[in-house]
Amino acid sequence: MLEIENIGVSFGGVHALRSVTFAAEANHVTSVVGPNGAGKTTLFNVVTGFQKPDTGKVVFDGHDVIGRRPSQIASAGLVRTFQKTEVFSELPVERAVEIGTLCGRHFPIWQTIWPGNIRRTRKTSAGEAASILQACGLSHLAGKYCSALSYGEQRILEIALALAARPRLLMLDEPASGLNPTEARSLGDLITGIRASGIGIVLIEHNMKLVMSISDRVVVLHHGEKIAEGDPNSVAGNQRVIDAYLGGNSLASA
Amino acid sequence: MDFIPQYLFNGLVVGCSYALIAVGLTAIFGLMEIANFAHGQFYMLGAFFAYWLTRIAGLDFWTGLAASVIGVMLVGVLLERTLFRFLRGASLSSSVLATIALSIFLENLALNIWGPRPQKIISPFESGGIELLGIFTTPDRLSMLFLTFLMVLILHVCLRHTHTGKAIRATFQQREAAALVGINIDHLYTLTFAVGAGLAALAGVLLGTIFVVQPSMGGVATLKAFIVVTLGGASSFAGGIAGGLLLGLAESFGAIIAPSYKDAVGFILVILVLLYKPNGLFGKRT
Amino acid sequence: MKAAARLSSPLLLGTIGLLLILPWLIGAEYYLHIAITALVFVILATSLDLLVGYAGLLSLGHTAFFAFGAYAAALLYLHFGVPLWITLFVSGGFAALIAWLLGLLVLSVRGHRFVIMTLVFAEMGRLIAYNWTDLTHGQVGLPGIRPPVLSIPGLVHIDFAYRPAYYYLALFVTVACVAIIWRIADSPVGWRMLALRENERLAEASGVDTQRIATTAFVVSAFFAGLAGSLYAHYNGFISPDLFYFSYTTTMLIMVYLGGKGTIIGPVIGAVLFTILPEALRVTANFRLMTFSLILLLLVVFAPEGLVGLIGKLRRRASAGEKAGNA
Numbered sequence: 001m002l003e004i005e006n007i008g009v010s011f012g013g014v015h016a017l018r019s020v021t022f023a024a025e026a027n028h029v030t031s032v033v034g035p036n037g038a039g040k041t042t043l044f045n046v047v048t049g050f051q052k053p054d055t056g057k058v059v060f061d062g063h064d065v066i067g068r069r070p071s072q073i074a075s076a077g078l079v080r081t082f083q084k085t086e087v088f089s090e091l092p093v094e095r096a097v098e099i100g101t102l103c104g105r106h107f108p109i110w111q112t113i114w115p116g117n118i119r120r121t122r123k124t125s126a127g128e129a130a131s132i133l134q135a136c137g138l139s140h141l142a143g144k145y146c147s148a149l150s151y152g153e154q155r156i157l158e159i160a161l162a163l164a165a166r167p168r169l170l171m172l173d174e175p176a177s178g179l180n181p182t183e184a185r186s187l188g189d190l191i192t193g194i195r196a197s198g199i200g201i202v203l204i205e206h207n208m209k210l211v212m213s214i215s216d217r218v219v220v221l222h223h224g225e226k227i228a229e230g231d232p233n234s235v236a237g238n239q240r241v242i243d244a245y246l247g248g249n250s251l252a253s254a
Numbered sequence: 255m256d257f258i259p260q261y262l263f264n265g266l267v268v269g270c271s272y273a274l275i276a277v278g279l280t281a282i283f284g285l286m287e288i289a290n291f292a293h294g295q296f297y298m299l300g301a302f303f304a305y306w307l308t309r310i311a312g313l314d315f316w317t318g319l320a321a322s323v324i325g326v327m328l329v330g331v332l333l334e335r336t337l338f339r340f341l342r343g344a345s346l347s348s349s350v351l352a353t354i355a356l357s358i359f360l361e362n363l364a365l366n367i368w369g370p371r372p373q374k375i376i377s378p379f380e381s382g383g384i385e386l387l388g389i390f391t392t393p394d395r396l397s398m399l400f401l402t403f404l405m406v407l408i409l410h411v412c413l414r415h416t417h418t419g420k421a422i423r424a425t426f427q428q429r430e431a432a433a434l435v436g437i438n439i440d441h442l443y444t445l446t447f448a449v450g451a452g453l454a455a456l457a458g459v460l461l462g463t464i465f466v467v468q469p470s471m472g473g474v475a476t477l478k479a480f481i482v483v484t485l486g487g488a489s490s491f492a493g494g495i496a497g498g499l500l501l502g503l504a505e506s507f508g509a510i511i512a513p514s515y516k517d518a519v520g521f522i523l524v525i526l527v528l529l530y531k532p533n534g535l536f537g538k539r540t
Numbered sequence: 541m542k543a544a545a546r547l548s549s550p551l552l553l554g555t556i557g558l559l560l561i562l563p564w565l566i567g568a569e570y571y572l573h574i575a576i577t578a579l580v581f582v583i584l585a586t587s588l589d590l591l592v593g594y595a596g597l598l599s600l601g602h603t604a605f606f607a608f609g610a611y612a613a614a615l616l617y618l619h620f621g622v623p624l625w626i627t628l629f630v631s632g633g634f635a636a637l638i639a640w641l642l643g644l645l646v647l648s649v650r651g652h653r654f655v656i657m658t659l660v661f662a663e664m665g666r667l668i669a670y671n672w673t674d675l676t677h678g679q680v681g682l683p684g685i686r687p688p689v690l691s692i693p694g695l696v697h698i699d700f701a702y703r704p705a706y707y708y709l710a711l712f713v714t715v716a717c718v719a720i721i722w723r724i725a726d727s728p729v730g731w732r733m734l735a736l737r738e739n740e741r742l743a744e745a746s747g748v749d750t751q752r753i754a755t756t757a758f759v760v761s762a763f764f765a766g767l768a769g770s771l772y773a774h775y776n777g778f779i780s781p782d783l784f785y786f787s788y789t790t791t792m793l794i795m796v797y798l799g800g801k802g803t804i805i806g807p808v809i810g811a812v813l814f815t816i817l818p819e820a821l822r823v824t825a826n827f828r829l830m831t832f833s834l835i836l837l838l839l840v841v842f843a844p845e846g847l848v849g850l851i852g853k854l855r856r857r858a859s860a861g862e863k864a865g866n867a
Contacts, residue, residue, distance in 0.1 A: 048745065074747040082745070088738035096738075102731045104747020112727040165746045289652045340841055346651055347598045351793060352840045354600075358790060358833035366827070473786070477663065480656050514671045521660045525645060528653055 001026045001200050002047070002078070002169055007056035009042055009224075016042045017053070017224045024169065024217075026200040029191060031211045031232075033204070034221035035245060040204045041083055043221070044173055048080045049073045060169065075104045077168035081158045081175065083204075089147040093138065093157065096146050097129035098122070100164030129164065136160040136190060152183045159190065169200040176207040188214050212236065220244070260389050261506045267395045267464070269502020270402035271297075273495040274457035275475055276482035277409070278450025280494035283483060285426055285446050288341050288349045292333075292357035293454060294475030300326045300455025301462035301471065302364055305375050315378035315463075323455045330451030334444050342443075357476060364469040372466035375459065394463045401460060405453065406495055413491070422446060426489075454479075481524045487534020496536055559711060563704035572703050578815035579707075579714040580772045585795040585807035586721050587764035592793075593801030594725055595757035596737025597650075600789055601658035604665040605635040605762040607783035609769025611669065614682045614779050623688040624700070627770045628713065635766025639759045647754050650740070659786075666784035681780030685773045706775055713771055717764055722804045724760065733757050737802075787829070794836045800846025809847060 002024040009017040017039045024030040032040050045051035047058050049070035058065040060078050074080075088096040102125050111117045133139045136156050141149060149157060155175060162170055172191075176184045188210050195201055195214075205211050211218065211232065218235040220228040222244040228235050235241055279293045303322035307313045313321065337356065341349045379393035386396075413419035425432040425442055432439065454475070458467075478501065486497025501520050508519030527535060558565075563572060588602045609631035616622040616630060646657040669676050676682065687700035687709075700706045724730055732753045735743035744750045773779050791814065799810025818828055843850055 069749060069751075070744045071747050071749040074745055079747075080745055082741070086739055086742040086745075088735065088742065091734075091738055099731055099735050099738075100746050102728060103735050103743060105728070107728045112729070113723060115723070115726070118726055161742065161746065283652075289655070337837075337841075346655070347592075347596075348840055348844065350598060350600075350652070350655055351797070352837055354790065354793075355833040355837035355840065358787075359830055359837065362827075362830040362833070366830070477659060480652075481660070484653065484656055515667060518664060518667055521664050524660055525657065528649055528657060529645065532649060532653065 001061060002202070003057075003059040004043075004047060005057040005059070007043065007046055007053045007058070009039070009046060009051065009053045015224045017046070017221075020056070020221065020224070020226050022219050022226060022229055024200055024202045026168065027195060027198055028216040029195055029201045029203060029214050030217045030219065031203045031205055031215040032219045032221060033206070033208075033211055034227075037223075038221040039224040040221055041173055042224075044080055044171055044204065048078060048171060071104065074165055074167075075106075077166065078171065079162045079165045079167035079169070080171040081162050081173055083173045083177070085151070085154045085158055087146040087149075087154055087157055087161065089145070091146060092142070093144055093146055093149070094126070094129050094133060094142045096157070097132055097160055097164050098125050100161040101125045101128045101132075101166070104165050132160050132163050135193065136163070137186065152179050155179060155183075156187070156190070163194070167199055169202065170194060171202045173204045174206065175203070176205055176210050179207075184210055259387070261510060262503065263389045263391060263395075265503035265506030266499060267398050267502070268461075268505065269499035270398050271457040271461045271498075272478055272482050272501050273498030274402055274405065275454045275479045276486065276494040276498045277406075277491055278453045279479045279483050280486070280488055280491055281422075281446045281450045284488050285422070286338070286342060286443055288338060288344075289346060289353065289480075290338075291350055291353040291476055291480075292360060292472075293353075293450070293479055294477070295357050295360040295472040296326050296330060296451040296454035297458040297461075297475040298364060298467075298469065298472030299329060299360065300458030301375065301467040302368055302458075302469075303455070304459040304462060305373050305467050306368070308376055309373070315376065319456070319459050322459050323452045326455035327448040327452040330448045331444055334447040338443075338447065357473065361469050361472050364472075368469065370469060372468040373462075374466055375462040377463040392464070394460070398460045398464065401456070405456065409491065418442075418445065478520065481520050483534075484524050485527050485535055487536050489533070490536060493534055493536035497534070500535070563707055569703055572707055574815060574819055576703075576707055576710050576775055578812050579710040580768050580775075581792070581795060581811040581815055582714050582808050583717045583764055583768040583771070584792050585799070585811040586718050586804055587761040587768070588792045589796045589801055589804065589807040590721055590725060590733070590764075591757050591761040592796060593803070593807075594730055594737065595733040595754060597754060597757060598655050599658040599758070599761075600655055600786070601662035601665075602761070602765055602792055603786070603788035604662040604784055605639060605765035606769045606772070606788065607665060607669065607779075607781075608638055609635045609766025610773040610779045610783055611676065611682070611769075612766070613770035613773040614685045615675070617685050617774070618682060624709075624770065624774045625688060627774070628767050631770035631773075632763040632767035635769070636759045636763040639762030640755065643755045643758045647751065647758060662784055662786065662789065666781050669781035669784055676781070679781060681778055681782075683778040685777050685779070687774045700774075710771060710775070713767075717767065718804065718808060721760075721764065725804055729753070729756060790833075790836070794832055794839075797836060797839045797844070797846055800848030800850075801844075803846075803848045806846050806848035813847075 004023065005021050007017050007020045008015070020043060032043065034040055042051065046053045047065065049065065049068050049072070053066065056066070060073070060076060063076060065073055065078070088099060091099065107121070111121065130139070133142065136159060138153065138156060138160060141153060146154065146157060155178065159172065159175060176187055179187060184207055191201055191203070192214055203211070203215070215232050218230065218232050219226060220235060220238070220241050227240045227244060228238045275294065275297050278296070279290060282288060282290050282293065300322050303325045304318050307318040307321055308315055337352065341352060377394050383390050383392055384396070413423055421432070421437045421442060424435070425437060425439065482497040482501050483494060485500060486493030501523070504519045504523055505516050509516040562575060566572060566575070584602070584606060591597050591599055591602070612631045612634040613627035616627050622630070642661055646654060646661070649657065670678055687706055689700065690696060690698040698705050700709055732743070732748045735746065735748050736750050736753050740750050795810035795814045796807045797810070798814055799808065800806030821828070839846065
């Protein structure tokens with residue numbers, strides 16, 4: 001579904017990404033891990049159109065992605081979340097998700113002029129928003145403003161908003177950051193639930209417990225290069241990966 | 255083209271006033287992140303205080319100058335402690351609109367107190383031009399240059415070598431870190447605001463001896479100040495000073511080509527800078 | 541917006557009825573003059589609200605589009621005899637074109653930079669109108685712009701210089717404009733503007749072409765401002781570079797904030813109130829501005845959601861109180 005080929009990005013002589021290549025599929029959770037500064041978010045930015053790479057190709061569903069606006073890529077079904085929580089702050093939660101379902105969609109002109117049509121559209125989208133909120137376990141928050149939610153709730157809301165955009169592939173940037181173990185576990189359930197509905201997921205995460213428990217594939221980046229790829233267990237046992245995380249110290253001396 | 259040095263000089267004189275006003279705005283905008291659209295009114299108030307103190311109350315010029323600057327600084331402190339404290343952390347729309355409202359209020363207050371007719375502050379020097387190296391000038395203009403230079407020097411020394419100055423620079427760079435280290439942000443803000451207001455007031459008094467004093471000068475000054483801050487990049491005082499001088503020079507030379515469109519020079523510069531160097535000519539590249 | 545429409549049909553019908561019989565109620569030419577002025581400002585305030593309240597782009601140059609539209613209408617009439625029916629649209633189109641071109645420059649930045657660019661633009665407009673005397677007669681202004689005459693031989697002859705007639709004309713145009721703006725706001729275009737306002741990065745990541753929607757908001761709001769300029773020019777008969785003055789923008793902003801930004805009905809109320817109030821409080825212009833700037837200041841700080849927001853809050857509290865009482 002998503003093919004990332006040979007992506008290279010450099011700023012002022014420093015290689016943020018170098019020859020990164022891998023693929024992600026529907027119904028799979030692919031986790032991208034690596035020590036801080038490995039270039040993971042830069043990779044997300046390139047794939048979702050927020051940044052242009054110096055080299056490489058990204059193909060989503062057979063379409064070339066590089067050079068397109070983020071909104072075009074999102075409309076095509078490739079939706080991301082951000083490392084720093086982004087929500088529609090001054091809107092009530094259900095309205096925010098509703099707007100999320102309506103934003104990226106294209107409506108023919110006649111449908112937008114007549115108030116009756118608009119009312120019908122909004123009714124449908126309100127229903128859609130409600131079911132998304134329910135799937136994410138946020139229904140009890142309806143009526144509250146996005147900015148009034150707790151950090152953990154906002155993090156999940158972000159995923160709800162991403163789901164509202166009808167993704168075929170969801171790219172989550174550190175969704176578990178700042179979540180306590182209970183919240184992280186619910187997040188894991190949510191992600192596996194999303195996978196079960198046929199949506200592919202690519203995940204940047206530092207929470208290894210989460211990564212190991214839900215990933216189908218793991219890709220490890222270090223200093224902008226891919227150093228390992230495979231199923232979670234084989235990657236965990238990969239010596240290069242261990243060295244990257246521990247800086248070369250053997251586990252025995254820790 | 256032997257009038258070029260003349261235009262250069264004239265441009266520098268006006269540029270100095272721009273620099274003084276802009277430095278204060280840079281400090282407020284950079285430090286407190288409030289787009290203070292009322293800043294030019296400190297310039298106007300300084301001029302009117304001086305006019306009132308010298309013309310009406312009969313004080314001599316230099317005392318009047320000092321009193322005006324201090325007076326405006328006090329107004330600044332009052333405003334900072336009330337309105338601007340409120341605006342810290344407010345959205346851009348809120349601070350822009352609130353300060354615009356304040357600006358209009360102050361302008362019309364001045365209009366009601368002093369009337370719309372342009373006034374002049376009586377210069378302490380005897381009238382009459384001086385010719386210096388082929389340039390015609392007056393003692394007022396020369397003292398404007400001198401005093402600006404002096405102020406910049408004092409500012410530079412204070413920022414570099416005093417404890418407070420270093421604290422200001424630190425907070426400018428990294429607000430949260432500065433607060434953690436124990437710097438009293440509140441006091442710093444008030445001080446910075448007051449100094450910014452005072453510098454603008456100084457420019458007002460000095461320029462009021464060269465040109466005229468009228469209530470509408472505040473709004474113009476605000477726009478010019480924002481243009482300068484945009485040109486120089488809101489992240490450094492040096493940028494504000496350089497930007498101010500640059501604008502003054504650009505307008506002066508622009509007047510050669512099209513005298514009635516001289517203000518447009520600054521406008522065009524700003525548009526070009528915003529398009530090609532959004533962080534200002536001297537700003538940091540993010 | 542649903543709330544406003546549902547806002548008891550009797551109220552809506554009553555207001556419409558009142559508006560229709562207004563000339564008979566108030567008779568005096570002076571009051572009709574205020575009514576027509578209020579209508580022009582209704583268009584200006586609602587179009588500004590689309591940009592500022594819906595899309596979240598704080599433009600301080602709105603009056604420039606108004607002025608450009610007014611000049612376009614004036615010049616077309618004075619040089620070519622083009623009547624209001626056509627200048628309405630040409631003025632709107634002209635302002636929209638300028639907005640589009642300006643947008644290419646200005647919409648690539650946000651925040652205070654955008655604000656300054658719009659200010660600079662308005663000032664540039666004033667400089668041009670002031671100095672291009674061959675075209676605009678500069679400070680002297682352009683007088684003699686007449687309202688249209690509707691003449692179908694044998695059927696009807698209406699000279700819109702007759703003030704009540706112009707009132708109905710302005711009323712019709714205003715209602716049409718507000719209705720269109722309302723439909724835009726309550727449509728996918730409006731929702732995308734909301735998304736832009738709330739969080740631009742998120743909007744883009746959710747599929748909103750933020751550049752396109754910002755341009756749309758900018759151009760559409762300018763169109764209506766320009767149209768209002770034509771309506772004003774043909775009524776007032778005289779225009780000058782003063783129309784570019786920042787005070788007009790301030791007035792429009794107060795109207796938007798007083799009524800409640802981001803709600804189309806708010807600016808309508810704000811425009812009407814803020815046109816009537818200054819006339820009712822017959823104080824000198826200076827005190828007027830002092831009071832109004834103070835009002836704006838207090839509004840922005842204490843009641844940023846304006847009258848409509850306050851009324852909404854009161855109604856919610858009243859219904860919550862009722863529920864509590866019944867429980």
